[in-house]
Amino acid sequence: MLAGEMSAWGFYGQTLGEDESNAKSIYKTLTLGINKAYARAVANANKKAEFKLIAPSLTGVNLAKIDICSDTVHATFDEDPRDVLLKNILALCTSTSRDMRSVSKDVRYTYIDIQTGISRELFCSTEGACIDQSCTLTQGLVTVVAQKAGGIPEVCNDYVGGLRGWEVLKGKNVYKQPFDVFALLRTRETLELIESEFLPATSEPVVVVTNPHFNALLVHEIVGHPAEADRALKLETAYAGRSWLFRDFQDNELGKQIASSLLTAYSDPAMDGYGHYKYDMEGTPAKRVNIIENGIFKGFMNGREYAEVLNQSPNGSMRATESELVPLVRMTNTVFANGNKPPGEIIAEVKEGYYIVNHRTPSISESRENFRISAQKVYQIENGKITGLYRQGGITADSKDFFMNIDAVGNDFEIFPVPNCGKGQPMQIMRVGNGGPTLRSKARLTGRKEL
Amino acid sequence: MISVEDLRTCVRNGIDFVKSQKDIADVEIFASWNEHITVRLNYTSDILCNGVQEPKSTQVNGIGLFAVFKTGKEIKVGFGSVSNTMSPKGVAEAFQKAKRNKIHDPDFKSLPESAGKPVLENYHDPAVMDISDETIVDLGWRGLKGALTEFNQKYFDKSIIIGGDITIRKERMAIASTKGIDDFDESTILTANMTAMVEKEKVKGAGWNTSTHVSQFNPEEAGHESAESAIKTIGGERISSGTYNVIFGRQPLTDLFINIIIPALSLSSVNASDTPFLGKLGKKIASDLLTVYDDGIIKGAIGSKKISCEGIPTGRTDLIHQGLLVGFLSNNYLSKKLGNVFATFIPRNGFRYSKGIRSHTVQPRICPTNIIIESKEKVDSRTLLSKINDGIYIGRIWYTYPINGLAAGDFTSTIIADSYLVKGGKIVKPLRPNTVRINSNIMDILHNIIAVSKDTKQTIVWGGEEVVIAPEIAVQGVKLDNIAGFIT
Numbered sequence: 001m002l003a004g005e006m007s008a009w010g011f012y013g014q015t016l017g018e019d020e021s022n023a024k025s026i027y028k029t030l031t032l033g034i035n036k037a038y039a040r041a042v043a044n045a046n047k048k049a050e051f052k053l054i055a056p057s058l059t060g061v062n063l064a065k066i067d068i069c070s071d072t073v074h075a076t077f078d079e080d081p082r083d084v085l086l087k088n089i090l091a092l093c094t095s096t097s098r099d100m101r102s103v104s105k106d107v108r109y110t111y112i113d114i115q116t117g118i119s120r121e122l123f124c125s126t127e128g129a130c131i132d133q134s135c136t137l138t139q140g141l142v143t144v145v146a147q148k149a150g151g152i153p154e155v156c157n158d159y160v161g162g163l164r165g166w167e168v169l170k171g172k173n174v175y176k177q178p179f180d181v182f183a184l185l186r187t188r189e190t191l192e193l194i195e196s197e198f199l200p201a202t203s204e205p206v207v208v209v210t211n212p213h214f215n216a217l218l219v220h221e222i223v224g225h226p227a228e229a230d231r232a233l234k235l236e237t238a239y240a241g242r243s244w245l246f247r248d249f250q251d252n253e254l255g256k257q258i259a260s261s262l263l264t265a266y267s268d269p270a271m272d273g274y275g276h277y278k279y280d281m282e283g284t285p286a287k288r289v290n291i292i293e294n295g296i297f298k299g300f301m302n303g304r305e306y307a308e309v310l311n312q313s314p315n316g317s318m319r320a321t322e323s324e325l326v327p328l329v330r331m332t333n334t335v336f337a338n339g340n341k342p343p344g345e346i347i348a349e350v351k352e353g354y355y356i357v358n359h360r361t362p363s364i365s366e367s368r369e370n371f372r373i374s375a376q377k378v379y380q381i382e383n384g385k386i387t388g389l390y391r392q393g394g395i396t397a398d399s400k401d402f403f404m405n406i407d408a409v410g411n412d413f414e415i416f417p418v419p420n421c422g423k424g425q426p427m428q429i430m431r432v433g434n435g436g437p438t439l440r441s442k443a444r445l446t447g448r449k450e451l
Numbered sequence: 452m453i454s455v456e457d458l459r460t461c462v463r464n465g466i467d468f469v470k471s472q473k474d475i476a477d478v479e480i481f482a483s484w485n486e487h488i489t490v491r492l493n494y495t496s497d498i499l500c501n502g503v504q505e506p507k508s509t510q511v512n513g514i515g516l517f518a519v520f521k522t523g524k525e526i527k528v529g530f531g532s533v534s535n536t537m538s539p540k541g542v543a544e545a546f547q548k549a550k551r552n553k554i555h556d557p558d559f560k561s562l563p564e565s566a567g568k569p570v571l572e573n574y575h576d577p578a579v580m581d582i583s584d585e586t587i588v589d590l591g592w593r594g595l596k597g598a599l600t601e602f603n604q605k606y607f608d609k610s611i612i613i614g615g616d617i618t619i620r621k622e623r624m625a626i627a628s629t630k631g632i633d634d635f636d637e638s639t640i641l642t643a644n645m646t647a648m649v650e651k652e653k654v655k656g657a658g659w660n661t662s663t664h665v666s667q668f669n670p671e672e673a674g675h676e677s678a679e680s681a682i683k684t685i686g687g688e689r690i691s692s693g694t695y696n697v698i699f700g701r702q703p704l705t706d707l708f709i710n711i712i713i714p715a716l717s718l719s720s721v722n723a724s725d726t727p728f729l730g731k732l733g734k735k736i737a738s739d740l741l742t743v744y745d746d747g748i749i750k751g752a753i754g755s756k757k758i759s760c761e762g763i764p765t766g767r768t769d770l771i772h773q774g775l776l777v778g779f780l781s782n783n784y785l786s787k788k789l790g791n792v793f794a795t796f797i798p799r800n801g802f803r804y805s806k807g808i809r810s811h812t813v814q815p816r817i818c819p820t821n822i823i824i825e826s827k828e829k830v831d832s833r834t835l836l837s838k839i840n841d842g843i844y845i846g847r848i849w850y851t852y853p854i855n856g857l858a859a860g861d862f863t864s865t866i867i868a869d870s871y872l873v874k875g876g877k878i879v880k881p882l883r884p885n886t887v888r889i890n891s892n893i894m895d896i897l898h899n900i901i902a903v904s905k906d907t908k909q910t911i912v913w914g915g916e917e918v919v920i921a922p923e924i925a926v927q928g929v930k931l932d933n934i935a936g937f938i939t
Contacts, residue, residue: 010584011507017535018544036584040506043588048502051592054599059499090554108724145724147858153724155856235493235504237655238614238646239913241849241867248497248610248650309499324509326491363850363863366655366885370934372863374854392855396888398935425489425616426509426807427914446854446890448861 001037004045006052007060012036013324063304064314066284068128073278075134077165081116084166089114092169096180100144100187106194107187108153111143114179116166121281121323129283137161137431138168139419140179146190154391156190156376158182158358161417161431163276174414174435189377192389199378199393199447205405207353207381208395209346209440212414214375215336216434217359220418222399223265224331224434226368227291228317229302229310231329239425244369244399245297253297259403264337265292265436267301269316273433274417275332277319282327284316291334295403303329321428328424336436339409343438346408348384354445355379355386356395372396372446395443402441410438452580453484453512455635457537458625461514465542466627469518472546476521477562479628480545481760482537484512485808488582488619490591492645494599496611503591506584512537515803515811516545519562520553529553532812560787563798565631569764570748571757576664579639580621590617590643590670597674598647598658605682607649613677615645617670624760624809632762636809639663640753642911643673646868647681654687655868655884656680657702657847661753661909661918680846680869687883688872692933696842696901698835700869701910701921703848708822709915710851711862711893716743716770716778717817718785718796720857727860727894731776732794737897739774740826741924745800747820752909754821754918761801761815768799773827782815804916822919826903829922837876838902838925844871844878848889860893865934888932899927 001010012033020026045060052058093112100110116138123131139161147153160179162168169179177185210218225243230236232246246252269277269286280286282304290298301317302310306329318327347355358376365371374394379386415435422429462480469478488508493500513534520527531548533541598613618641625635643660658676662668699707720726728736747756747765756765761783769777778794782801790796801815830838846869855861866889870882902925910921 008501008503009505011505013507013509015509015511015513015534017513018533018538018541019536036508039584040588043585044501044503044506044591047588047592051502051595051599054603055494055496055502055595057494057496057498057500058502061501086551090552094554109722111723143723145858147724153729153856153858155725155858233498233500234495234612234614234650235491236614237612237648238492238616238644326505326507360856361852361854363852363854363865363888365865365888365935366849366867369885370865370888372854372888372890392859392861394854396932396934422914425491425618425913426487446863448855448859 001041002061003038003041006045006049008041008044008048009061010037010039010041010044011326015324061305062308064307066304066314069279069283069285070130071279073133075118075136076163077136079166081118081136081138081165084116092180096183099180100183103184103187104191106146106148106191107144108147109145112183113141114169115139123281123283125283131279131283133279135163135277136165137163138166139417140169142183142186144187144190146194148194151194154190154193156186158186159417159419161274161419163274174416193377193391196389196391199390199445201447202445205397205442205444207350207440208356208443209350209353209381209438210356211358211438212412212435213358213416214356215436215439216416216418217362217373219265219334219336219436220434221362221364222368222371223291224267224334227300228329228331229300229306232300233306233309240423241366241368244367256297257295258297258400259292259295260406261295262339262409263292263295263403263406265335266290266337267332267334269332271333273333273415274419274431275334275433280316280318281320282318284314286316286332289315301329301331303327319430321430325428328428330430331432333415333433335415335434336439338411338413338437340411341408343410343412346410346438346440347381347386350381351383353381355381360394368399370398393445393447396446397443402443405441406439408440413437453537453623455623455625455637458482458484458623459635461537461542462625462627463633464539466629468539468542469546470629474520474522475518476526477519477629479517479562479626480542481515481624481626481803481811483624483809483811486510486621487807488587490587490617492591492595492613492615494595494613496609502595503588506588506591511808511810513811514541514545516542516549517814518546518549525555527553527555528559530814558788559784562628562630563632563761563763563783567764569757571750571755574663574750574755575637575639578665579619579641582619582665587619594643594645594670594674597671598645598678601675601678607682610649610651612648612650613645618642620807622809626762628762634758634762636757638756641665641668642753643670644911644913645673645677647677649681649685652685653884654681654684656684657869659911661911663751663753684869684881687881689883689886689933690843690872690931693931694928695931696839696925696927697929698839698844698923698925700844700846700923701908702912703845704824704921704924705910705919706848706851706912708919709912709917711853713819713822713917715857716780718779718781718789719817721779721789722785725856725858727858728776729858734776735774736776737771737774738900740828740900740903741771741774741897742825742827743771744769744823745780745819745821746823747799749821752821752918752920754819756820759799759801760803760809761798763799763801765820766799768797780817780819782817785817807916819917822917824919824922829905830902831905835902835904835923835925836873836878839873840876842873843882843931844873846870862891862893864889886933886935888934890930890932896926901925901927
């Protein structure tokens with residue numbers, strides 16, 4: 001709620017359950033929530049006015065104008081999650097786990113988590129919006145730990161998922177594989193890794209070719225988060241940091257070259273992926289945001305309040321994990337655009353380099369101006385051919401250097417589910433879609449020993 | 452708000468209902484009510500802003516029910532939960548879900564048994580339970596005032612950012628089971644976690660304050676500390692890549708513990724074969740200067756609890772004693788699964804934390820209460836600096852992750868604030884923020900500790916639910932890399 005003479009926010013959230021199963025009790029809960037949010041907003045507005053004397057940049061909240069919508073968005077699925085028997089989900093979990101264990105005695109631990117369901121949200125505002133939006137989500141998580149006796153374990157966590165029904169786990173997914181086949185593939189890859197050498201680190205940049213799965217995490221951390229307007233406006237300074245794309249209104253990267261002209265990146269909630277939706281949680285129709293066009297930084301994902309401050313049009317990027325939480329600016333389906341070079345050709349042109357395959361864990365500098373991201377697998381490239389496999393390696397670089405050094409963009413675009421993006425206080429875990437094609441650039445290798 | 456009495460009635464009556472159902476061998480019912488209040492702060496001197504961005508809260512209550520079914524010789528277990536009800540109908544619905552979900556779990560042994568008398572009683576603050584909306588909002592503005600006043604007094608009025616939050620947690624839970632557990636817990640926690648910047652000077656400072664009682668809570672102090680710390684680090688210098696002796700301050704030490712060491716000291720990581728401490732119980736894993744334990748009964752500490760979410764009284768669990776690995780954090784399930792294999796673990800740390808609250812929607816996982824770090828030889832701050840002689844004091848790090856998996860122990864992190872160059876045992880200059888990345892291995896850090904400070908402070912970090920009562924520690928030979936060359 002926005003209230004008070006110098007308008008300010010107040011918020012109240014509560015989960016609903018059995019006790020709200022009729023209109024009378026829903027009304028009671030809503031009345032409580034409205035009264036609480038109002039009391040907080042008014043108290044906040046009064047304090048803001050009092051502090052204006054020593055803090056002149058304080059202002060009342062202004063929201064950028066949007067089209068006020070009434071709409072119903074239905075969930076999409078071939079196989080309705082409500083028709084999937086729980087015993088069938090349990091059976092898939094247990095049989096997949098058992099099959100993974102039976103591949104080798106070196107498989108020390110397996111963990112399977114499967115979910116399928118439909119969520120429904122109703123958004124109404126005093127401006128007249130009334131949006132009834134449903135969404136299907138089906139997801140499978142695989143964790144496998146493999147270890148040779150006396151060796152260092154190798155761990156793999158990966159997801160299959162989509163905003164569709166049970167058909168996702170039968171093969172309608174980015175991997176075009178049934179979930180149990182995907183789980184076995186990741187198990188065998190992990191076992192292959194425990195037989196491999198540790199990647200030596202380098203002190204100087206080398207040629208690296210990064211695959212679409214790895215680039216999903218790269219675009220997430222280095223493009224997606226820094227292009228969220230609330231970070232640019234410093235609201236995340238105490239938490240996940242600021243943005244390397246915006247220091248202040250005079251000193252920022254808007255309209256400037258931050259990457260090779262081969263690189264384009266955008267965020268598109270209309271495309272199929274974990275970041276798909278039609279309206280955000282302020283009722284704004286969701287729009288595509290062109291973040292980087294041919295190497296030039298173009299703009300931010302935003303919400304109504306931040307769009308007003310930045311003098312931009314709202315693009316519908318405000319989402320909360322659950323309805324009882326405050327919406328934040330969230331990336332949608334944020335990706336590197338497809339290029340035109342076959343990935344095989346990109347590798348074949350490399351005399352000496354490394355092929356960085358599938359993302360693992362990121363560590364990012366405060367404004368995301370530098371990164372270290374580990375890979376599940378790293379292969380050596382010698383004279384255009386993939387040779388040795390290494391484990392526990394990755395790459396590190398200053399973000400702008402990495403982007404400016406990109407000299408090839410593949411034509412093998414893929415988008416992957418990223419279900420665990422943390423932001424805010426209290427922490428909200430959001431589903432987003434990330435991906436891109438194969439890229440070639442330069443970065444230092446990270447590993448367990450120096451080359 | 453739901454009273455403790457209502458929660459207790461719900462679980463006690465629920466037990467009577469469920470144990471009369473067909474094929475029930477045992478049952479455990481957990482009911483909770485929680486309110487999580489956050490006042491988010493955002494002041495930017497050069498961008499229009501709200502100061503207090505929003506006071507907000509989420510309230511969650513419900514029932515979690517775990518049932519053990521026995522048909523002939525076959526044992527099956529199931530869990531079900533319902534939200535926003537304490538009614539008999541709610542218990543029946545949770546039971547139906549548990550029955551529908553039941554499955555044979557070969558690793559399940561039995562429910563927790565009653566184990567002694569809790570130490571803590573009446574340690575919450577009734578004034579926090581009844582806190583008004585006006586007071587909540589006021590706490591946020593008091594935090595901002597602390598930082599603004601410090602900046603104003605030092606004549607900084609441009610390029611200022613003040614962020615962070617005031618968080619208040621109110622928790623009530625009750626648990627009963629057919630194994631004789633019948634208890635409740637009630638706690639209150641207040642934290643102020645603040646960050647201040649003078650952005651044109653590229654400096655950032657942190658400040659925090661914690662309490663279980665509102666009368667002792669001081670958000671102004673956190674604000675003041677954050678601004679003071681930012682101002683102190685103006686004019687920082689870069690360092691070149693290399694190996695340095697360092698002091699990890701309280702925040703970085705807490706970050707290392709929350710993201711790497713505590714997860715590695717949990718039986719869940721042992722169960723998954725994903726800890727660098729696997730097979731090392733009773734062996735030396737750290738400098739003999741280091742002792743670490745979990746202690747849930749410290750009055751006034753914000754991680755303290757009367758009982759776990761399994762109804763077990765909290766207490767002290769030794770983890771590392773003078774460099775030797777002596778224990779792991781445990782819950783009932785894993786203590787019984789792994790307990791007979793190689794040691795005995797007291798399951799004091801089975802908590803149902805989810806989204807920062809004691810949630811009825813999840814089964815107990817392993818979480819610490821208060822993690823205490825100390826040494827047999829504690830030194831004062833001056834001696835600590837002299838131990839590294841030349842090196843770096845690291846005051847705040849960020850995005851600390853076990854980059855190659857927990858078991859490998861490799862981690863990386865960037866130094867983002869509150870840090871200094873040390874020469875001849877004295878702090879001489881600030882370190883330029885965001886220009887150094889730590890690339891190291893946690894086993895090297897633990898083995899290379901050369902001193903531990905006397906003074907400690909309850910420390911929390913963003914994204915972590917854990918509380919570390921943290922000293923500062925000196926470590927030799929830490930690999931630091933000079934990064935982001937474009938930052939001038």
